[in-house]
Amino acid sequence: MGAMGGFDNVWVEITCPECGQVSRKTLGWLKRHHRVECLSGHVTELDTSAFQEELSVAERDYRRLERDFQDLRERLENGNEEE
């Protein structure tokens, strides 16, 4: 399981407030861009500062969760050895 890059490859949908068109972008793309343009050319400004803060928290939680699973698995494996 590769945790490299965290959520960078997760697709999110951004709905254009002007016409309702949905643009699909990866979180990695959204980290580097501040505006999304729909197919009709409407530009949506993204508040990426708040977004990135949330994302970094989510990534931290995700990594911690993954570490917890790792610990659990190691504990289970050790437990099996003892039997």
Ligand SMILES: [Zn+2]
């Ligand atoms: Zn639009």
